[in-house]
Amino acid sequence: MDNRGETIFALSSGALPSAIAVVRLSGPRVRIVLETMAGSVPEARRVVLRALKDPRDGSVLDEAVVLFFEGPASATGEDVAELHVHGGRAVVGAVLEALGTVDGLRPAEAGEFSRRAFDNGKLDLTRVEGLADLIAAETEAQRRQALSQLRGSFGDLVEEWRRRLIGLRARIEAGLDFAEEEDVLGSVTDADRAELTDLRIGIETKLEEGRGGERLRDGLQVALMGPPNAGKSSLMNALARRDVAIVTEEAGTTRDVLEVHLDLAGYPVTLIDTAGLREAEGVVEKEGIRRALARGSDADLVLWMEDASGPMAGAPGEVVSAAGTVWPIANKADLVGDGFEVGDDALAISVKTGAGLGGLQEKLAAFAGEKFAGLGSAMATRERHRAALSDCRDALTRAESVVDPELMAEELRHAGDALGRITGRIDVEDVLDVIFAEFCIGK
Numbered sequence: 001m002d003n004r005g006e007t008i009f010a011l012s013s014g015a016l017p018s019a020i021a022v023v024r025l026s027g028p029r030v031r032i033v034l035e036t037m038a039g040s041v042p043e044a045r046r047v048v049l050r051a052l053k054d055p056r057d058g059s060v061l062d063e064a065v066v067l068f069f070e071g072p073a074s075a076t077g078e079d080v081a082e083l084h085v086h087g088g089r090a091v092v093g094a095v096l097e098a099l100g101t102v103d104g105l106r107p108a109e110a111g112e113f114s115r116r117a118f119d120n121g122k123l124d125l126t127r128v129e130g131l132a133d134l135i136a137a138e139t140e141a142q143r144r145q146a147l148s149q150l151r152g153s154f155g156d157l158v159e160e161w162r163r164r165l166i167g168l169r170a171r172i173e174a175g176l177d178f179a180e181e182e183d184v185l186g187s188v189t190d191a192d193r194a195e196l197t198d199l200r201i202g203i204e205t206k207l208e209e210g211r212g213g214e215r216l217r218d219g220l221q222v223a224l225m226g227p228p229n230a231g232k233s234s235l236m237n238a239l240a241r242r243d244v245a246i247v248t249e250e251a252g253t254t255r256d257v258l259e260v261h262l263d264l265a266g267y268p269v270t271l272i273d274t275a276g277l278r279e280a281e282g283v284v285e286k287e288g289i290r291r292a293l294a295r296g297s298d299a300d301l302v303l304w305m306e307d308a309s310g311p312m313a314g315a316p317g318e319v320v321s322a323a324g325t326v327w328p329i330a331n332k333a334d335l336v337g338d339g340f341e342v343g344d345d346a347l348a349i350s351v352k353t354g355a356g357l358g359g360l361q362e363k364l365a366a367f368a369g370e371k372f373a374g375l376g377s378a379m380a381t382r383e384r385h386r387a388a389l390s391d392c393r394d395a396l397t398r399a400e401s402v403v404d405p406e407l408m409a410e411e412l413r414h415a416g417d418a419l420g421r422i423t424g425r426i427d428v429e430d431v432l433d434v435i436f437a438e439f440c441i442g443k
C-alpha cells in the first residue's frame with residue numbers, strides 16, 4: 001500500500017441521516033481542496049464557518065464548519081481537514097461526489113486513515129488495536145480496557161522492556177569488543193545477569209495473566225448446553241430480551257451455534273446457544289451436535305440445562321472435563337409441584353414464568369466480575385501479543401542459561417525482535433493488513 005502521494009477522503013461519522021456528518025480528508029492536496037471549496041485554508045486548529053462550493057461550477061453545496069490540521073501535528077501526520085456538513089444523504093452524497101472530481105483525490109479504504117497514522121509514527125500497533133477496540137466496545141469494562149490500550153498502557157510497557165533489552169545487549173556487545181582487543185573471553189557482569197532475570201520475570205508475569213485481556217475484548221464465553229427441548233433457546237431469548245433463536249416444541253430445533261453479546265453489570269458476556277445433545281437423527285443435526293461440543297468445550301462456563309419435569313441425567317463427563325465450569329440448571333420448574341427439590345447445586349428456573357431468572361443473571365454477573373477482577377490496565381489483549389511475549393520469554397530463558405556472551409547477545413536480539421513485533425517497530429508487514437482491515441471506512 002504505497003499511496004502517500006494520494007489524498008484520501010471519507011465520511012467519518014455514522015449512519016445517515018444525522019444532524020451533522022463529518023467528512024475527513026488527509027494528504028498533500030488538502031490545502032488545494034480547502035482553497036477551491038472553502039475559499040481559503042483556515043488557520044490550523046481554528047473552527048470556521050464556510051460556504052462549501054462545488055469545484056466544478058462554484059455552486060454552493062452546503063454551509064459547513066471547517067477545520068484544518070497542519071501535518072505533522074494531525075491525526076494521520078499529514079495535512080488533515082474535517083468538513084462538518086449537514087447530515088442529509090443528498091448533502092453528503094454531493095460533497096463526496098464533488099471531492100471525487102478533484103485531481104489526486106480518491107475515497108479512503110477501510111482503516112486507511114489509521115494506517116497512515118501508523119506509517120507516520122503517530123500510533124504504534126497496540127494503540128491502533130486499542131482504537132479499533134474502542135470503536136467496537138459495547139460495555140464499560142471493554143471501553144476502559146480499549147481506552148487504556150489506546151493511551152499506550154500496554155505499548156509503553158512493551159517499549160520500556162524493549163529499551164532495557166537493547167541497553168543490556170549493547171553493554172554485553174561492548175564487553176565483547178573489549179575482550180577481543182585484550183585477547184580474553186568476554187564475561188557478563190552480575191548486574192547484567194540480574195537485569196536479564198528481572199526482565200524475564202516481568203514478561204512471564206504478564207503472560208500469566210493469561211487470556212483475561214482477550215476475554216474482556218471478546219466477552220466471557222458462556223455456552224447453553226443440554227438435551228433437546230430443555231429450553232436453551234428460550235433462555236437465550238429471555239436473557240437477550242429479544243428473539244434471537246427459534247423456539248419450538250420440536251426436539252432438535254437449534255442446529256447452528258448462535259451467539260449474543262450481553263452487558264452484565266458492565267462486563268461483556270457472549271452467550272452461546274447450541275444444538276440439543278442426543279443421538280442425532282440426520283446429518284444436519286449430527287453436525288450441529290459436533291459444533292455444540294466444540295464450542296462448549298471452549299467456554300468459560302457451561303449452563304447445563306435440563307427439563308425438571310423429567311429425569312435429569314446431569315452433564316456428561318466429556319462436557320464437564322472440557323469446560324472451565326459447569327452449572328446445572330433445572331428449567332420448567334412451573335411444570336413441577338411446589339415440593340420439587342433439585343440437587344444442591346442445580347439452579348431451578350422457569351423461563352416461561354420468569355422464576356429464578358433474576359437470580360441466574362446476578363450469579364452470571366458475579367461470575368464475570370470474578371473472572372475479570374484483578375486485571376491490570378496494561379493487558380495483552382490479543383493472541384498475537386501473547387505469542388510474541390512467549391517468544392520473548394523463551395529467548396530470555398535461553399539467554400539466562402548460556403555462558404558465552406556472544407550467544408547471549410544473539411538471544412537478546414531475538415527477544416527484542418519479538419517485542420518489536422507487538423508495537424510494530426519491526427517486521428510486521430504480514431499482520432498489518434489484518435489489523436487495519438478491522439476498521440470501518442473513514443477511520
Ligand SMILES: Nc1nc2c(ncn2[C@@H]2O[C@H](COP(=O)(O)OP(=O)(O)OP(=O)(O)O)[C@@H](O)[C@H]2O)c(=O)[nH]1
Nearest residue numbers: 228229230231232233234252253254276332351352
Ligand atoms: N412449561 C415450560 N415450557 C418451557 C419452558 N422453557 C421452554 N419451554 C418450552 O419448551 C420447548 C422447547 O424450548 P426450546 O427453547 O426450543 O428448547 P431447546 O433446548 O432450545 O431445544 P433444542 O434447540 O431443540 O435443543 C418450547 O415449546 C418452549 O416453549 C419453561 O420454563 N416452562
Ligand SMILES: [K+]
Nearest residue numbers: 229248250253
Ligand atoms: K426445541
Ligand SMILES: [Mg+2]
Nearest residue numbers: 232233253254
Ligand atoms: Mg434450541
